[in-house]
Amino acid sequence: MSPLPELPAEFHSxxxxxxxxxxxxxxxLAEVPAPARLAPFGVAIGAEVRLEGEEMATGRFILLHDPHGSxxxxxxxxxxxxxxxxLESDIGNDALLGNVAWAWLVEALESQGAQYSNAxxxxxRILxxxxGALAARPDSIDLELRASWTPEGTSMTSQLEAWANIVCTFAGLPPVPDGVTLLSPRRRKS
Incomplete structure (x- = not known):
């Protein structure tokens, strides 16, 4: 077995x-296996938003690094x-939904001050x-956003924070201004 390569200083940072x-x-958020063939170095983070046991949104954030550049x-x-x-059908059937999803990405990156290029x-939308035997299942509409961009610099804090905000937006959570903490919703007794 060959020794693991030492991490470049930029990737370590x-x-x-x-x-x-x-x-x-x-x-x-949890670290998950990164794809090995896309770049010499990479890390992947899986995300999930669950409310009252129900999955609301999932995602994956992958940071790739090639010391020689690409x-x-x-x-x-x-x-x-x-x-x-x-999504709920009234939202999922909106013809502009793709434009809205892309706007969420751009706005999240800009609001966090995440510098980037080549996005x-x-x-x-998936209906x-x-x-047959599954006919009792209700119809569903899923929205998927697959995106990539080149971050500027070696600090990825704002990049990951912006992406985390997008995942929460996909889950239908309202934005939270800086300095504000949301209280957990109370469950109503039946």
Whole structure:
């Protein structure tokens, strides 16, 4: 077995900055295996928003690093993300939903002051209809956002914070201004 390569200083700095990122309490983050073939170095973080036991949104944040840089990326780092949430049909059927999902990404990055370039992505609505033995399942509409961008610098704190905010937006959570803490909703007794 060959020894593990030593982490480049820039990647080590980026990893340390990810640990400094803050996020809402409704969001759970955990390191997951990073894809090995996309770059010499990478880290991946999985996210999940659950409310009262129900999954509201999931996602993955992947930070890639190539010490030699990539012409395609326009830099030494690349962030690749995926977010998915099930929507109510009145929202999921909106023809402008893809534009809205992309706007959420851009606005979140800008509001966190996350500097970036070369952004691209797709927003996809998925209608699931069940038949036969599964006919009792209600129809569902999922929204998926797959995006990537080149972050500037080695601090990834604002990048991860912006992405965490987008996952919460997909989950339908209202934005929280700085310095404000939301109280947990009370459960009504039946």
């Amino acid at each position: 980026a990893l340390a900055s990810l640990r400094d990122a803050r996020h809402r309490s409704e969001l759970t 012409e395609l990326w326009g830099g030494k780092f690349r962030i690749v993300t995926y977010i998915r949430a099930e 691209g992505g797709t927003a996809t 699931s209809e069940s038949y």
